[in-house]
Amino acid sequence: MKRILDVKNLQVSLPTPNGNLRAVRGIDLQVNKGEMLCIVGESGCGKSMTSMALMGLLPKRAEVTAEAMHFDGMDLLSLSKKERNQVRGMRMSMIFQEPMTSLNPSYTLGNQLCEGIIKHKKVSKDEAKKRAVYLLERAGVPYPEKRLDQYPHQLSGGLRQRVMIAMALMCEPDLIIADEPTTALDVTIQAQILRLIRELQQEFGTAVIFITHDLGVVARIADRVAVMYAGQVVETASAQDLFADPQHPYTKGLLNCIPIPGKTLPGSHLESIPGVVPSLIGELKGCAFENRCNASTGECCYRSPSLENHLGSAAHQVRCPIATASFQEAV
């Protein structure tokens, strides 16, 4: 399988009046062609910062460093602004959370759909329109020709998200980053949009990084999952392995907090994760999850754990020495 994105030790820090806020604290990501990688985590864990850093959309004052950030053989960090603009939009594109705010209200949909492809691929207006109509139709938008002359406010939320998906596919990108694309939608519409993303992804062979906080969504669409906490990946595995055999205490905690229809006894006490996420300003000592973890020992306060292979396989990695050690003992 061809590797499309390879990121090593990505760090993002933002200056604040109280010190440097280290939003992303060393993340490794690999995405293969045609693969769906889900990044899951709670608010403030750095998942959106990661996606913005990959797209190169962070403000100038944000400091982005990485040992490697290779996209299809190119080193993204060494590209000039102009070259980066060429990559963004043409070879990697993004679907945002809020279809209400991410479309420009004062331009027609046709204008916004065609802008990128005309600029990047130097096609004629007519060709661009033809492709826009084709993709709108594929995305399940009724009356695609008519939509080109409409404005975003004339469409419902679900339709707008379909337009965003069509827009992301206009230049046949190799990678799409979808940042919570279904959070603002109703559950019945959410199922339709997820199915659409999955189908189009398989049809066009696009790699997708899907960012969400909803473990239910992750379970149903992901090939691989990375669980993030406090700016780090704490566990990564295939979707099957992660849900069947979660290792990190945080992953287990997250899965236990959700009431599942038909499984959780109604009215029973739900498990929750006590405490709050630590402040990411300045250096963190030891394991970031230590203060909320029910398995923590004295050592966790000062030793920062690294991602270790679970069962000797690089396909399932966990950032918790206790989880790894207890497993070895059991074997």
Place this chain on the structure above:
Amino acid sequence: MAEYALELTNLSRHFHLKNGAFKEPTLLKAVDGISLRIRPGETLGLVGESGCGKSTLAKMILGLLEPTDGDVLINDKMRGASSRLSMSRQLQPIFQDPYSSLNPRKTIEQIIRLPLQLHKIGDANSQQRAVKDICDLVGLPERLLKNYPGQLSGGQRQRVAIARALILKPNILVCDEPTSALDVSVQAQILNLLMDLKKELGLTYLFISHNLGVVEHLVDRVAVMYRGKIVEQGTREDIFQNAQHPYTQALLSSVLTPEPALGLPDVLDSSAWNQAS
């Protein structure tokens, strides 16, 4: 004791949407003839998609919006019959977004204490004591009382909203999506709190949510709303195990549980439930 804590009889709210100066306004039936009854100590879950009229219904129950037609009865008394103050002692809201529903310029203590001051209950000392007691009850650390909402996390803010709602000792709480703005780990804490409070204080809840997993966990009865009407209502078992209406079935099949083997649900055709409703 009243027979029903909350009773809605044929409640409607219509809006006239203007289509320009010379065109006929269109009629939007946001809530269209809804009748519901909630017994004391019962939790009723109200589910439905955005724009189906859930929040309009909640606003009418709270007295924030006048109904076009129909009545709201609280503890067997008409909503309009007694003063707003006496109604608010029986019924209190918890809103969705703890980030915008708390006044950012007031300290937590001022926010929780304000209802007591408005209702002229007790003197300054007993009010302060009542605030501390209620903070204990909802699990809010006392040291936060001097802080402002901006300094609190989402879960703490929602605890403040619950404390503020409970300080007048109402018997009914109208919760409009109380956990949808929170992370899942925090959501579990707030749900546990709501369940504990119900046991301890014998509260009646109207629980509005689009999260069916949460609704199944919390409620005794469910009402499913679609386009301003209740399309199906019944006990939790009725709805979750034996749903009759196609829209309820579609809602249930769209719930994504963390089970990778199941894959994505089939996309259902909305014409099925449009015809049925």
